[in-house]
Amino acid sequence: MQVRIEDDLDLKKISASGQCFRWTEISPGKYQIIAQDKCLRIKALREKLFELDCSEEEYNGFWFNYLDLGESYEWIRRRINREKDEFLFLAAEYEKGIRILRQNPWEMLITFIISQNKNIPAIRRSVEKLAETCGQEMTNEAGERYFAFPTPDALAGSRDEQLKQCGLGYRCSYVRDAAQAVADGCLDLPSLKELDEETAMTTLTGLSGVGKKVASCVSLFGLHHLNSFPIDVWIKRILDEQYPNGYPFEDYSPYNGVYQQYMFDYYRKISIRSDTE
């Protein structure tokens, strides 16, 4: 099916953004997205016109929400005042097209536990291997197989060597314990969406292997708490270098997480560029 999407949507930028690890560019401009047990192929035909290999029902029932198309990111960008904050303004201009996907909280919890102390290519490898090892085998619209993200039961019941072989290293027990908690019903992740962000953070950081950074990522990308602001080494550098007098969190509430994403991706790009020059 073809869809007109008026708001910001840049597949390449989202794919590289560090919020999703199962997007693959399968041919120029065409992306395969695996989310939970679903698989979509999507391509921009021209400005604002996209081709998707799913039915209208599946688009309306899943992918519209996944891509957060009910939110206007253009409007969120327009709230930035160039005179007051040149750096954020430039970051948002440069990274226009990024959205905060509405991803599954369970999938985000496990993915970001794995992400600690890894770079993006390494996270992709681990997550893909975990899906191959413990996920349900599926077939996409093109007749090719792919693997669904593993269920809590599947991970809770997996053997140690299976997890080890996915390159999880010392994170194995974190993944196993989190899976057990969700499988047992001790941890109800979807219910955290309804709670305030602070309570959600406290619950998440109560898990072994989940510190402040991982919890904020789960909150932002899995619970869609758009004000959640993950601070990693890159963001720390931005805050130190660009905002020596403090970052105006109050001014940017409740969209701190969206602006964090613009700054994160923008700063990483300009740093990598100046490194290689």
Place this chain on the structure above:
DNA sequence: CGCCAGGGACAAC
């Protein structure tokens, strides 16, 4: 406090 755990990417030598 400082170090270590396990390991891939990437830069520097």
Place this chain on the structure above:
DNA sequence: GTTGTCCATGGC
């Protein structure tokens, strides 16, 4: 080719 550094968290 080989070595060094990065990275987020918890345990010691």
